[in-house]
Amino acid sequence: MASTALFQSLPFPHKSRNPSKAGGQAALRVRASGKQRRPAEENIRDEARRLKAREEQQVFSAKYVPFKGEGSSGEWYSLDEIVYRSQSGGLLDVEHDLGALKRFDGEYWRSLFDSRVGKTTWPYGSGVWSKKEWVLPEIHDDDIVSAFEGNSNLFWAERFGKHFLGMNDLWVKHCGISHTGSFKDLGMTVLVSQVNRLRKMNRPVVGVGCASTGDTSAALSAYCASAGIPSIVFLPANRISLAQLVQPIANGAFVLSIDTDFDGCMQLIREVTAELPIYLANSLNSLRLEGQKTAAIEILQQFDWQVPDWVIVPGGNLGNIYAFYKGFKMCQDLGLVDKIPRLVCAQAANADPLYLYFKSGWKEFRPVKSTTTFASAIQIGDPVSIDRAVHALKSCDGIVEEATEEELMDAMAQADSTGMFICPHTGVALTALFKLRNTGVIKPTDRTVVVSTAHGLKFTQSKIDYHSRNIKDMACRFANPPMQVKADFGSVMDVLKTYLQKSSEKDGVKSRKHKGGLSIDCTVIFPLGTMPFGGAIASALWANLVLSKPKKG
Numbered sequence: 001m002a003s004t005a006l007f008q009s010l011p012f013p014h015k016s017r018n019p020s021k022a023g024g025q026a027a028l029r030v031r032a033s034g035k036q037r038r039p040a041e042e043n044i045r046d047e048a049r050r051l052k053a054r055e056e057q058q059v060f061s062a063k064y065v066p067f068k069g070e071g072s073s074g075e076w077y078s079l080d081e082i083v084y085r086s087q088s089g090g091l092l093d094v095e096h097d098l099g100a101l102k103r104f105d106g107e108y109w110r111s112l113f114d115s116r117v118g119k120t121t122w123p124y125g126s127g128v129w130s131k132k133e134w135v136l137p138e139i140h141d142d143d144i145v146s147a148f149e150g151n152s153n154l155f156w157a158e159r160f161g162k163h164f165l166g167m168n169d170l171w172v173k174h175c176g177i178s179h180t181g182s183f184k185d186l187g188m189t190v191l192v193s194q195v196n197r198l199r200k201m202n203r204p205v206v207g208v209g210c211a212s213t214g215d216t217s218a219a220l221s222a223y224c225a226s227a228g229i230p231s232i233v234f235l236p237a238n239r240i241s242l243a244q245l246v247q248p249i250a251n252g253a254f255v256l257s258i259d260t261d262f263d264g265c266m267q268l269i270r271e272v273t274a275e276l277p278i279y280l281a282n283s284l285n286s287l288r289l290e291g292q293k294t295a296a297i298e299i300l301q302q303f304d305w306q307v308p309d310w311v312i313v314p315g316g317n318l319g320n321i322y323a324f325y326k327g328f329k330m331c332q333d334l335g336l337v338d339k340i341p342r343l344v345c346a347q348a349a350n351a352d353p354l355y356l357y358f359k360s361g362w363k364e365f366r367p368v369k370s371t372t373t374f375a376s377a378i379q380i381g382d383p384v385s386i387d388r389a390v391h392a393l394k395s396c397d398g399i400v401e402e403a404t405e406e407e408l409m410d411a412m413a414q415a416d417s418t419g420m421f422i423c424p425h426t427g428v429a430l431t432a433l434f435k436l437r438n439t440g441v442i443k444p445t446d447r448t449v450v451v452s453t454a455h456g457l458k459f460t461q462s463k464i465d466y467h468s469r470n471i472k473d474m475a476c477r478f479a480n481p482p483m484q485v486k487a488d489f490g491s492v493m494d495v496l497k498t499y500l501q502k503s504s505e506k507d508g509v510k511s512r513k514h515k516g517g518l519s520i521d522c523t524v525i526f527p528l529g530t531m532p533f534g535g536a537i538a539s540a541l542w543a544n545l546v547l548s549k550p551k552k553g
């Protein structure tokens with residue numbers, strides 16, 4: 001039985017292991033509706049500090065241990081130490097005191113996490129810090145650096161699922177609709193918060209550094225800028241999108257554009273951080289994965305704690321596939337759910353070392369020399385988290401798939417044509433889904449979640465090339481290039497009539513096939529020379545609504 005002090009330090013004013021059974025839910029309702037407005041001179045950090053002062057003791061804890069116990073026995077490190085590898089050179093993992101967490105049942109944790117969603121209370125308004133007890137339990141709220149990341153949209157891909165895959169329960173977890181436009185925010189809030197704490201403790205950290213294919217550097221520089229901490233980023237020259245390059249520049253990072261690929265940059269940052277008091281922010285640092293795992297918990301939460309059948313995650317450096325596994329596994333181990341989904345890791349065929357390893361029956365891992373891919377953020381041939389990924393996939397009967405350049409670009413265009421605007425990496429994940437549906441491994445009614453890792457707006461050049469049919473050896477089957485028209489009424493009317501004729505024929509076929517519904521065709525008219533491909537903004541929008549009513553009789 002837990003001690004009184006233990007319960008007093010927890011967020012609910014009761015002493016039950018199960019709030020709903022002992023009036024906890026009622027307390028929750030009162031708290032939710034009756035919270036008094038804080039005094040005008042107090043901000044949300046001050047308020048959190050005042051409320052925390054009432055708490056008596058810290059009950060949860062976490063530490064670094066060698067990943068899967070592969071170090072010397074009894075080896076562990078405080079999270080306040082600056083350490084990335086075990087004594088034997090292996091990976092580390094953050095291990096939580098599950099015994100302490102287990103003093104509370106699954107219903108308690110579900111209710112607690114649910115009670116924090118969408119609030120402005122510091123720091124729980126963040127989808128990451130709303131699970132603080134499972135992430136970085138010992139950090140003071142005051143040290144947290146957060147942009148209220150997480151709580152990202154779980155999008156029901158109704159039209160894409162139905163139209164292209166015959167699926168009715170397909171979802172896209174839009175982790176890229178986030179502060180810096182990728183899932184990296186989830187991990188970076190944790191890592192930079194811990195750095196903030198270390199610096200306040202006068203630990204030798206003059207700055208934080210990473211190697212990046214674009215998203216990690218964007219997140220690192222933004223979180224560091226918001227805390228006033230110097231950031232240093234190593235980028236492979238000419239291998240990341242312009243939008244990604246400008247992010248750390250704008251956020252004041254020290255940007256090194258290095259004439260090598262990501263694996264080369266990773267090697268260099270490891271050597272540099274071993275020499276200088278620069279803290280390593282890549283996911284070799286297991287702190288990052290503590291934040292990233294909350295996306296898995298969030299998915300369960302968004303399904304009212306029902307477990308999906310499949311979760312498909314794009315994979316490059318391979319920290320994220322393990323983070324998802326860890327989030328799901330903690331929910332199972334702590335009684336929030338009774339099983340975990342099967343995971344699929346999706347790689348670009350031009351950077352597919354995990355896929356090859358999987359196909360060999362996990363016989364021998366060989367890094368590859370990656371080649372250019374539109375999925376540039378996962379162009380990694382020697383992934384740091386290979387052991388973590390293999391452990392995750394073996395533990396959940398997982399699968400690895402791959403996508404060629406043409407497959408991933410077609411899948412991206414198809415998804416966009418149903419109202420999404422996804423990144424090429426999500427195109428890789430959707431290709432994996434196409435393949436697994438075609439082979440019948442994923443069934444039409446399986447509840448499936450595709451993890452979208454970054455915002456499509458970071459990758460407009462690849463979309464422009466595709467829709468311009470400007471990619472060598474690629475048919476660009478779903479390209480939708482703009483039509484150039486002379487500036488006279490007759491020419492405009494001619495192209496519109498042809499367009500409308502074609503779309504009503506298409507629509508007629510559709511309404512016969514699908515018994516009706518509402519479809520909206522949209523035509524955008526641009527003055528010549530201001531086409532979006534020239535970078536200008538649309539000047540006029542003309543929409544044609546076609547009601548495809550069911551035919552009678």
Ligand SMILES: N[C@@H](CCOP(=O)(O)O)C(=O)O
Pocket residue numbers: 184211212213214215216217281282283284316317318319377378
């Ligand atoms: N895709 C990553 C590559 C670095 O991976 P990380 O897991 O070490 O951050 C990026 O966006 O830079």
